Amino acid sequence: MTRTKSEKIKAKALELGFLSCGISEADFLSDEKDALQKWLQQGMHGEMSYMERNQEMRLDPRLIFEGARSVISVLLNYYPKKEQQDAEAPVLSKYAYGKDYHFVLKEKLNLLLKYIQEEIAPCNGRPFVDSAPVLDKAWAAKAGLGWIGKHSNLISVEHGSFFFIGELIVDLPLEPDQKTVRDHCGTCTRCIDACPTQAIVAPGVVDARRCISYQTIELRGELDDKLKDQFKNRVFGCDICQDVCPWNLKSEPHQEPDFEPHPQLLELTRKEWMEMDHALFNELFRKSAVKRTKYDGLKRNLRFLDDQ
Structure with a gap:
């Protein structure tokens, strides 16, 4: 039986190492408009002023890429084989263990x-990997790759939620996926209950100003003193809402060499974290997403934890 263009693309995506791939028609995301505007109006984006710009572009890929006809969404697993060994050490988000995902994902999308x-x-x-005003989770959900959980992350029935999302927007008309994955969260509120800073203010709505990931990565200046003693030892990012999600019992270790951590990283003791100098920072995080916060930003986060 002859495969369609869309089927061939999905098969190639799996061959390149993606967890899954789905295709949508490039049109206006009408269902997301009101929620996005309300979130911005309430100031829940904090200092991420770029979220206020290009709102129409976020909702319509045809304004980002001229002639856009199809949005190809992909998922790439980053769930690690091993985690940090010292239970007292500052906790690094799993997504930052290896090479910066922007480069890894974009390279694979270019091959696709x-x-x-x-x-x-x-x-x-x-290709788009957090590099333009594209609503990654909305497009992935529209392509049938999962549903938006109460923690606002995309959840896949098959794979949980420990994956990166990327898009390839093309001017080629392709057969779109028609399936929609229903919300499987049910009455579960584990992510909401577990969030130490109560950042999940409603199902699917996160107040970034209270989110540990926002505080430790996006925020410039000093961290919010009102959240002191609530970080649960998180130094860069936070996986708590995903760690407690029952769907992540399905998570399996990735097979991506670029996401393997520096040999020394997972063995760092609390003392070694607290005494980290610039040279060690550069050695451990030379190709990591942690570079985003820079050495001074990481030391700021460490001081915040040390004061607790």
């Missing part, structure tokens, strides 16, 4: 684009 151009049909396309 090359395959489409050479084997499917001539076209123009552009």
Whole structure:
């Protein structure tokens, strides 16, 4: 039986190491408009002023990429084989163990684009990995890859939620996925109950100003003193809402060499974290997403934990 263009693209995505792939027609995300505007109006984006800009672009990929016809969404597993050994050490989010996902995911998306151009049909396309105003989770949900959980992350029935999301927007019309994954959270509120700073203010709504990930990564200046003693030893990012999610019992270790941590990283003791100098920071996080907060930002976070 002859496979469609969409089927061939999905098969190639799996071959490249993606967990799954789904396709949507590039059109206006009408269902997300009101929720996005309300979230912004209430100031829940904190200092992330870039979220206020280009709101129409966030809702319509045709305004980002001229001639856009299809949005190809992919998931890439990052669940680690091992975690930090010292139970007292500051906790690093699992997504930051290895090489910065922006580079890894974009490289794979470019390979997928090359395959489409050479084997499917001539076209123009552009990969997106947090690099433009694209609502990753909304597009992945629309493509049938999962549903938005109460912690506001995408959850896959097959894979849980420890994965990165990326898109390839192309000017090629493709058969879109018609399936919609229903919300399987039910009455479960484990993520809401477990959030130490009570950042999940409603199902699917996170007040970034209270979120540990926002505080330790996005925020410039000093951390919010009102949240002192609530960080649960998190130094960069926070996985608590995902760690307690029953769907992540399905998470399996990734097979991506680029996501393997520096050999020394998971063995660091609390003392070694607290005394980390610039040289060690550069050695451990040379290619990591932790570089985003810079050495001074990480030391700020460590001081905040040390004061608790």
